[in-house]
Amino acid sequence: MAKVRIGISGWRYPPWRGKFYPENLPQRLELHYASRQFDTIEINGSFYSLQHPDSWRRWYRDTPRGFVFAVKAPRFITHIRRLREVETPLANFLASGVLELREKLGPVLWQFPPSLKYDHELFDAFLSLLPRDSETALSLAKRHDSHIRHVGDLSRDRNRRLRHAIEIRHESFEDPAFIRLLRRHRVGLVVSDAASKWPKLQDVTGGFVYMRLHGDKVLYASGYTDAALGDWARRIRAWMKGKQPRGAGNRASRQPPPARKSRDIYCYFDNDAKVKAPFDAMRLRARLQS
DSSP: OOOEEEEEEOSOOGGGBTTTBOTTOOGGGHHHHHHHHOSEEEEOHHHHSOOOHHHHHHHHHHSOTTOEEEEEOOHIIIIISTTSSOHHHHHHHHHTTGGGGGGGEEEEEEEOOTTOOOOHHHHHHHHHHSOSBHHHHHHHHTTOOTTOSSOOOOSOOOOOBOOEEEEOOSGGGOOHHHHHHHHHHTOEEOEEEETTSSOOBOOOOSSEEEEEEEESSSTTTOOOOHHHHHHHHHHHHHHHTTOOOTTOOBOSOSSOOOOOSOOEEEEEEOOTTTTOHHHHHHHHHHHHHO
């Protein structure tokens, strides 16, 4: 059966204290608290820098059984190197401790800058590098270089599937060839709702759907109305059943995705500036449970 997970992007936000988090809750307990309200959270600190192995271990310990993290991959690969000569940086990321999340490691999110245009050969080569299971990831991690100061545990563990999702922000990706490429590599295209600032493609390209809801009126700030959440709930129910929602939004390809009986859903609210994200996530989850 399909699994739907509704959560938040990040958890350490000072304005949330006393509003989402209880008064006087120590900062060190915020993940513990948030992971009891949601069954998934997107780690975004890993986008800005490689995290210490101790951090990955602590995040694993602080969250309950059955919890899943999505992990935002380093901007060094997507924004600085812009996918060129990235095999070693990819190995460094995997060696930093991310694999110590073990069964709590969900999809890896690759977010690209608005200035990066679609280049078929570049993306094909990059997607070919991405490991599809933890054993392949471990082998790649062992090829890290000396730039990584603290290496995580690279001992062999049970082999697990790895999923990858791509969030694009340039209109050149509205290309059927890009959708075919993602489907061939079985990589998810992020359904990104960003106040019409970036493309809002809703092509289904993998065995799961990854959603990032940044705010439908004001980026990172505005909350979602009951009507808007109802529309997202309707789409999620269709995707979970392996179907295309009616009025499935903007799609780059007219070709339907490969048939499936069900698809897992990962949905993260990123409209954190006005403390909307956690409460919108709860409201959407309640709609899907009703």
